[in-house]
Every structure is written in C-alpha cells, then in structure tokens.
Amino acid sequence: MTIKPEYREGCLRLSFQGELDHHSAEKALREAEGIIDRYLPKNCILDLSGLSFMDSSGIAVILRIHRRMAETGGRLLVDRPADQARRVLDAAGLNRIVPIREIKETVQ
Amino acid sequence: MKYENYIKVEFPSKSANEGFARSAAGVFASQLDPTMEELGDIKTAVSEAVTNAIVHAYPDTIGKVSMRCRILEGNRLEIVIRDWGRGIEDVERARKPLFTTGGEERSGMGFTIMESFMDRLQVRSHPGEGTTVTMVRVLPKKSRER
Ligand SMILES: Nc1ncnc2c1ncn2[C@@H]1O[C@H](COP(=O)(O)OP(=O)(O)OP(=O)(O)O)[C@@H](O)[C@H]1O
Ligand SMILES: [Mg+2]
Numbered sequence: 656m657t658i659k660p661e662y663r664e665g666c667l668r669l670s671f672q673g674e675l676d677h678h679s680a681e682k683a684l685r686e687a688e689g690i691i692d693r694y695l696p697k698n699c700i701l702d703l704s705g706l707s708f709m710d711s712s713g714i715a716v717i718l719r720i721h722r723r724m725a726e727t728g729g730r731l732l733v734d735r736p737a738d739q740a741r742r743v744l745d746a747a748g749l750n751r752i753v754p755i756r757e758i759k760e761t762v763q
Numbered sequence: 764m765k766y767e768n769y770i771k772v773e774f775p776s777k778s779a780n781e782g783f784a785r786s787a788a789g790v791f792a793s794q795l796d797p798t799m800e801e802l803g804d805i806k807t808a809v810s811e812a813v814t815n816a817i818v819h820a821y822p823d824t825i826g827k828v829s830m831r832c833r834i835l836e837g838n839r840l841e842i843v844i845r846d847w848g849r850g851i852e853d854v855e856r857a858r859k860p861l862f863t864t865g866g867e868e869r870s871g872m873g874f875t876i877m878e879s880f881m882d883r884l885q886v887r888s889h890p891g892e893g894t895t896v897t898m899v900r901v902l903p904k905k906s907r908e909r
Pocket of ligand 1: 711712715811815816819820821846848849850851857858862863864865868869870871872873874875894
C-alpha cells in the first residue's frame with residue numbers, strides 16, 4: 656500500500672495504491688494524517704482507483720480521515736473507487752457519511 | 764457431505780497472513796470459473812473472517828487460525844475459518860451492523876460484509892474456546908456464448 660500526494664490550491668489529492676487491509680491500514684492512516692496535517696487542505700480527494708483490494712479496515716481508515724478533515728473545517732471526497740473497493744463501500748453504506756464520485760462520472 | 768475438492772491451511776494469527784489467506788482462497792475458487800466480481804467478493808469475505816480471528820480472537824497473543832475451502836456439489840464453495848481464541852459472548856449482537864469491540868480502528872462492518880457477499884454465513888462461538896465461521900457461495904456455471 657502506497658500513498659501518492661498531490662497538492663494544488665487548497666486541494667489535496669491522495670492516491671491510494673495497492674492493498675488496503677488490516678495489515679497495511681495503520682501505516683496508511685498515519686501517513687495520510689501526516690500529509691493532511693502538513694497541508695491543512697480545504698478539500699481532500701481520496702483517489703481509490705489504484706486499490707487492488709480493500710476491506711472493512713479501509714472503511715475505518717476513510718472514516719478517520721473524514722473526521723480529521725471535519726476537525727479542521729475541510730471536506731473529504733472519495734474518488735473513483737476500483738470495482739472491488741466500490742462493492743465494499745456499498746455494503747458498508749459509506750456514501751451516507753462520505754460523498755463518493757464514481758468512475759463513470761469522470762470518464763469521458 | 765460429498766465434496767469434490769478441498770484445501771486446508773493453518774497459520775499463526777499474524778497480519779501478514781491476511782493477504783495470503785484471501786489469495787489462497789481465490790486461487791482455489793478459480794476452479795469454479797468465477798467472475799471477477801465473484802472472486803472479489805470471496806476474497807473480501809475471507810479477509811474479514813481472517814482479520815477477525817487475528818484482531819479479536821487473539822488480542823494480545825499469537826494463536827492458531829485455520830482455513831478450509833471445499834467445493835461441494837452444485838458449484839458451491841464453502842469456506843470455514845476457525846480460531847481457538849477468546850470467542851464471542853453474544854453472536855447475534857456481534858453480527859449487527861456497526862457493532863464493534865474494536866474501537867476506532869474498526870468499523871463494525873465485517874460480518875455485514877461477509878453476509879452480503881456470501882450466500883450463507885454461520886457463526887458458532889463459545890467464550891474461551893474459539894469461533895468457527897462457515898460461509899457458502901454458489902458460483903453458477905457460466906453459460907457459454909450461444
Ligand atoms: N473470531 C472472533 N473472535 C472473537 N470475537 C470476534 C471474532 N470475530 C468477531 N468478533 C466480535 O464481533 C465484533 C463484530 O465483528 P465485525 O467483523 O462485524 O466488526 P469489527 O471486526 O469490530 O470491525 P470491522 O470488521 O469493520 O473492522 C467484533 O468487534 C468482535 O467483538
Ligand atoms: Mg471485523
């Protein structure tokens with residue numbers, strides 16, 4: 656699991672790549688929170704298109720990042736989750752808490 | 764019960780084995796010619812059950828976890844994940860969405876995900892003795908192009 660950050664004009668994009676499970680979750684969260692604390696962005700976009708696997712441990716990571724953003728008055732968007740991750744997000748009903756932008760909304 | 768094939772693996776409750784367990788289940792399931800979506804569902808359900816054994820069954824120790832995958836009649840894949848750890852006091856309550864004893868690191872959605880991704884989920888547990896999670900997923904024969 657790796658995280659690629661990109662910051663531009665108040666917007667931080669975190670691209671998650673690899674497998675986000677219990678084994679990788681703690682390090683991923685620590686890293687993501689560190690980057691957020693450095694930039695204090697208005698908006699944070701979690702790009703999940705590069706995730707080859709995610710389970711409920713990933714849900715907890717997203718919720719923690721969501722809370723971190725809310726604490727600093729920012730907002731979080733989950734962007735283009737890969738198919739398997741999308742099914743996990745759906746089963747957990749995450750869209751009731753964090754907005755999710757689908758692949759088909761962004762692909763031309 | 765009549766089976767056509769099976770595997771059984773055993774490993775210590777270390778998080779590095781989560782990826783191994785779901786991959787092994789996925790490779791075994793490939794014999795039933797699953798779709799990408801079916802394969803993803805199976806790996807996810809296995810990851811949830813194995814993670815529970817690692818996180819909840821043995822909170823402060825390393826213990827034994829076993830996984831058995833069987834192909835049963837009628838294109839059914841059965842996966843049994845077992846631990847000999849702490850056990851669950853109230854299984855009905857544990858299966859409810861959002862119920863967790865794991866604090867902020869957990870979302871309480873593991874059993875809900877297993878239930879929605881598999882056709883059957885059975886949880887048997889005795890406090891102090893361990894937990895056995897049995898899941899079945901039917902993988903219908905894919906019709907060839909006509
Ligand atoms: N193998 C097990 N041994 C002991 N307790 C368990 C076991 N599996 C589950 N539990 C108990 O059942 C609860 C619910 O499990 P579930 O997988 O639904 O959620 P979680 O593991 O707490 O969170 P998540 O799976 O979303 O990370 C756990 O918090 C734990 O108390
Ligand atoms: Mg769980």
